[in-house]
Each structure stands twice: as structure tokens, then as C-alpha cells.
Amino acid sequence: MEGYDYCHRCGSAMAPGEVRGTTRPVCSRCGAVVYLNPKLAVAVIVEMDGKLLLQRRAIEPGMGKWSFPSGYVDRGEVVEEAAVREVREETGMEVALGSLVGLYSEPGNPVVLAVYVARATGGQLGASDNEVHEVGLFSPDALPPLAFPHDTEIIRHWRTEHARPKGLG
Numbered sequence: 001m002e003g004y005d006y007c008h009r010c011g012s013a014m015a016p017g018e019v020r021g022t023t024r025p026v027c028s029r030c031g032a033v034v035y036l037n038p039k040l041a042v043a044v045i046v047e048m049d050g051k052l053l054l055q056r057r058a059i060e061p062g063m064g065k066w067s068f069p070s071g072y073v074d075r076g077e078v079v080e081e082a083a084v085r086e087v088r089e090e091t092g093m094e095v096a097l098g099s100l101v102g103l104y105s106e107p108g109n110p111v112v113l114a115v116y117v118a119r120a121t122g123g124q125l126g127a128s129d130n131e132v133h134e135v136g137l138f139s140p141d142a143l144p145p146l147a148f149p150h151d152t153e154i155i156r157h158w159r160t161e162h163a164r165p166k167g168l169g
């Protein structure tokens, strides 16, 4: 398994093994097992003047398509602060974070995505990160091709529980 070629205890080769119902890296010599943790990512639905702030991805996966500002949460970092940081890094905007839309995970995928809503409070709109081609504002009713299968589900959840009628700020 990638990144786990050698045992942290004895240095022998690791091989995939079945441990408690899941395939995990197991040492062929001493039997040490690596219990891999999920990886937390955060995405933010930023509302600006009734539109949603999206970024066009400059890297795979989903290169050339659009997605929410998003990224990985650093170990020890407060999740909400990571969300604000990612929006700033990828779009140049400062935001006030709102409620959690949901947590998204799927079988076999190590990434767990936490999605928040946010309201833009300042900053300067522009792609400021080499992972982003461009940023844009889109009406929720006319979104461009989205990069990830769960994006549509996220938009649906946002629409049913979090979207505010236009003009109510």
C-alpha cells in the first residue's frame, strides 16, 4: 500500500493483509499493522449577492471543471479555520462561516469532506493559488459542470436546508 512499504518497527516489507474485516498494511515479519485514518477535507459554499463562488480546478482530479473552494485540514488545525483559510487561499475572499451543511464520505474513499456555508465579508476576488485556474460567481440555477459526483448532492442539501431567499442577506 502506497507510503507503507516498510515496517515502522522492524523495517521489513509490508504487504496488504486482512485485519478485522479491512485490508490494511501488515508487516510480513513481525505482524505490525498500520491502521490508516480517514483524511479530513473541508469545502465551503460561499454566497455572494445571491450567487455561489466556485473555482475552476487547475489540477486533477476534476481538472478544468468547477468546484467549491476546498482543501485538506492540517493535523491540529481547527476545522472552521481551515475552511476560512482555503477560501482565502483559493479565491482571495474573506468569509464569515455559517452552519455545517453535512459530512460526506463513501466506501473505500479515505477522504471525509465537511461542507460549510459562508458569507463573503471582504477580500479581492481572484485565483490566487496554483491549484485554481479561475474563480467565478454562478447563479445556483445555472451552475457550470461540477468536478465531483457528490457536488450535486451537496448543492441539493444546501438548497433544501441552507439557501436563503434572495434579498434577505
Ligand SMILES: [Zn+2]
Residues within 6 Å of the ligand: 007, 008, 009, 010, 011, 012, 027, 028, 029, 030, 031, 032
Ligand atoms: Zn515489522
